[in-house]
Amino acid sequence: MLFVSNAAIINQHPRRSLAEMEEHGVDIVAGSPEQCCAFLSKDVGRWNRVVRVTDMSLDG
Numbered sequence: 001m002l003f004v005s006n007a008a009i010i011n012q013h014p015r016r017s018l019a020e021m022e023e024h025g026v027d028i029v030a031g032s033p034e035q036c037c038a039f040l041s042k043d044v045g046r047w048n049r050v051v052r053v054t055d056m057s058l059d060g
Protein backbone atom coordinates (compact mmCIF):
# COMPACT_ATOMS: atom_id res chain seq x y z
CA MET A 1 0.00 0.00 0.00
CA LEU A 2 1.25 3.46 -0.89
CA PHE A 3 -0.05 6.47 1.00
CA VAL A 4 0.18 9.74 -0.95
CA SER A 5 -0.89 13.27 -0.17
CA ASN A 6 -4.00 14.73 -1.73
CA ALA A 7 -1.76 17.31 -3.46
CA ALA A 8 0.17 14.54 -5.22
CA ILE A 9 -3.04 13.19 -6.70
CA ILE A 10 -3.89 16.61 -8.15
CA ASN A 11 -0.48 17.05 -9.82
CA GLN A 12 -0.42 15.50 -13.33
CA HIS A 13 3.15 14.10 -13.33
CA PRO A 14 2.79 11.84 -10.30
CA ARG A 15 -0.61 10.71 -11.57
CA ARG A 16 1.11 8.87 -14.43
CA SER A 17 3.53 7.20 -11.99
CA LEU A 18 0.67 6.30 -9.66
CA ALA A 19 -1.21 4.65 -12.52
CA GLU A 20 1.88 2.57 -13.32
CA MET A 21 2.13 1.50 -9.67
CA GLU A 22 -1.54 0.46 -9.66
CA GLU A 23 -0.83 -1.69 -12.73
CA HIS A 24 1.72 -3.55 -10.58
CA GLY A 25 -0.77 -4.19 -7.79
CA VAL A 26 0.05 -1.31 -5.43
CA ASP A 27 -2.98 -0.04 -3.51
CA ILE A 28 -2.87 3.76 -3.43
CA VAL A 29 -4.53 5.67 -0.61
CA ALA A 30 -4.76 9.46 -0.65
CA GLY A 31 -5.14 11.55 2.46
CA SER A 32 -3.79 14.19 4.77
CA PRO A 33 -0.31 14.15 6.33
CA GLU A 34 -1.95 13.26 9.65
CA GLN A 35 -3.67 10.25 8.10
CA CYS A 36 -0.37 9.16 6.58
CA CYS A 37 1.37 9.42 9.95
CA ALA A 38 -1.35 7.36 11.63
CA PHE A 39 -1.15 4.72 8.89
CA LEU A 40 2.64 4.46 9.14
CA SER A 41 2.57 4.29 12.94
CA LYS A 42 0.08 1.42 12.83
CA ASP A 43 2.04 -0.40 10.10
CA VAL A 44 5.40 -0.04 11.89
CA GLY A 45 3.84 -1.34 15.09
CA ARG A 46 2.45 -4.35 13.28
CA TRP A 47 5.78 -5.23 11.67
CA ASN A 48 7.65 -4.68 14.96
CA ARG A 49 5.44 -7.36 16.51
CA VAL A 50 6.08 -9.74 13.60
CA VAL A 51 9.85 -9.30 13.97
CA ARG A 52 9.67 -9.78 17.74
CA VAL A 53 7.42 -12.87 17.65
CA THR A 54 9.42 -14.59 14.90
CA ASP A 55 12.78 -13.53 16.35
CA MET A 56 13.91 -12.19 12.96
CA SER A 57 17.31 -10.58 12.55
CA LEU A 58 19.41 -9.03 9.81
CA ASP A 59 22.32 -11.10 8.52
CA GLY A 60 25.23 -8.84 8.01
